[in-house]
Amino acid sequence: MFQEELLRWYKQNARKLVFRQKKEAYSIWVSEIMAQQTRIEAMLPYFERFIERYPNLKSLAQAEDDDLVKIWQGLGYYNRVRNMKRCAIQCVEQFQGQFPKTKKELCKLPGIGEYTAGAIASIAFDEKVSAVDGNVIRVFSRFYHITDDVSQMSTKKKITELVNASLTEPISDYNQALMELGALVCIPKNPRCAACPIQKECQSYAYGDADSLPVLAKKKPRRVENPTFYIWVCQDKIHLKKRSQKGLLAGLFGFDETLPEAVEEKRSLEPYTHIFSHVEWHMKGIVCFVKEKSEDFYSLSQIHDKVSIPSAFQPFLKQTEKIIKEREKCQKSL
DNA sequence: AACGCGGGGCC
DNA sequence: GGCCCAGCGTT
Numbered sequence: 001m002f003q004e005e006l007l008r009w010y011k012q013n014a015r016k017l018v019f020r021q022k023k024e025a026y027s028i029w030v031s032e033i034m035a036q037q038t039r040i041e042a043m044l045p046y047f048e049r050f051i052e053r054y055p056n057l058k059s060l061a062q063a064e065d066d067d068l069v070k071i072w073q074g075l076g077y078y079n080r081v082r083n084m085k086r087c088a089i090q091c092v093e094q095f096q097g098q099f100p101k102t103k104k105e106l107c108k109l110p111g112i113g114e115y116t117a118g119a120i121a122s123i124a125f126d127e128k129v130s131a132v133d134g135n136v137i138r139v140f141s142r143f144y145h146i147t148d149d150v151s152q153m154s155t156k157k158k159i160t161e162l163v164n165a166s167l168t169e170p171i172s173d174y175n176q177a178l179m180e181l182g183a184l185v186c187i188p189k190n191p192r193c194a195a196c197p198i199q200k201e202c203q204s205y206a207y208g209d210a211d212s213l214p215v216l217a218k219k220k221p222r223r224v225e226n227p228t229f230y231i232w233v234c235q236d237k238i239h240l241k242k243r244s245q246k247g248l249l250a251g252l253f254g255f256d257e258t259l260p261e262a263v264e265e266k267r268s269l270e271p272y273t274h275i276f277s278h279v280e281w282h283m284k285g286i287v288c289f290v291k292e293k294s295e296d297f298y299s300l301s302q303i304h305d306k307v308s309i310p311s312a313f314q315p316f317l318k319q320t321e322k323i324i325k326e327r328e329k330c331q332k333s334l
Numbered sequence: 335a336a337c338g339c340g341g342g343g344c345c
Numbered sequence: 346g347g348c349c350c351a352g353c354g355t356t
């Protein structure tokens with residue numbers, strides 16, 4: 001049985017991650033949502049800020065939407081944080097401000113699926129259930145040499161059955177150990193089999209083809225778009241428009257895609273290509289200086305403090321900032 | 335079952 | 346330049 005070796009390895013080699021310090025459902029939940037499709041190192045600074053700003057379900061339930069999105073700025077998949085607020089409200093209203101304590105009940109909450117429910121239930125409440133994420137899929141597909149396409153539901157189900165049959169206590173450590181092994185040793189490329197505590201029983205190691213697993217369906221090509229953004233500027237302020245609540249970067253702030261009415265001066269920006277996972281934006285940017293300031297113009301410090309601007313717009317924002325500052329200097333010297 | 339949804343680090 | 350990450354909700 002590999003479990004004993006795995007648990008021993010975990011005790012020795014687990015990273016000291018901040019969200020492992022406390023066995024509290026709230027912080028486990030926050031870390032799990034943040035870690036969805038996101039590397040741990042990328043989400044750590046966000047985690048600390050988030051817990052400080054919203055220390056519990058109640059404070060999160062009362063959060064301002066704009067503040068929430070701002071604190072998430074740059075993490076991506078912004079619906080995660082909106083679902084977190086919905087989840088917090090539901091816990092406050094239905095469960096006296098606590099999480100329900102079983103995987104089954106957790107699964108019903110917004111933003112919590114099979115994996116996250118299993119992670120919270122096992123890590124925070126010691127329920128003996130699985131938490132099958134991408135790491136665990138990879139570890140098991142190699143360990144049992146599963147050559148089916150793991151993006152297929154049927155394959156995930158098959159692997160989940162194997163994981164369920166393997167569950168060992170302490171379950172909190174076991175589930176995290178599987179993930180940690182996937183994150184540190186059984187990594188996607190160039191797996192470090194020499195350092196693997198369960199190498200002896202690993203079928204792919206025996207075959208010598210661990211690096212060819214798991215088998216994943218080809219991704220379809222990205223769609224390409226060529227948007228032009230008009231950055232309306234009045235003196236030192238920039239116009240920002242809240243994007244539609246649906247689609248890409250929903251509800252975040254961005255630049256206009258229409259010309260303003262009376263343009264005093266135009267400056268073209270250096271084009272920039274932003275790659276999303278499923279879309280490619282070849283962006284053109286034109287700074288338009290306007291005389292009349294309507295609503296929704298923000299100073300650079302306001303933008304920095306309050307407004308959530310996705311990464312796609314940061315290069316144009318920086319360029320615009322530079323142009324504004326140069327222009328100020330110019331006008332002073334006159 | 336397939337698709338939409340971000341961003342970044344690593345090879 | 347592609348891959349893939351402590352996935353979930355919608356269609």
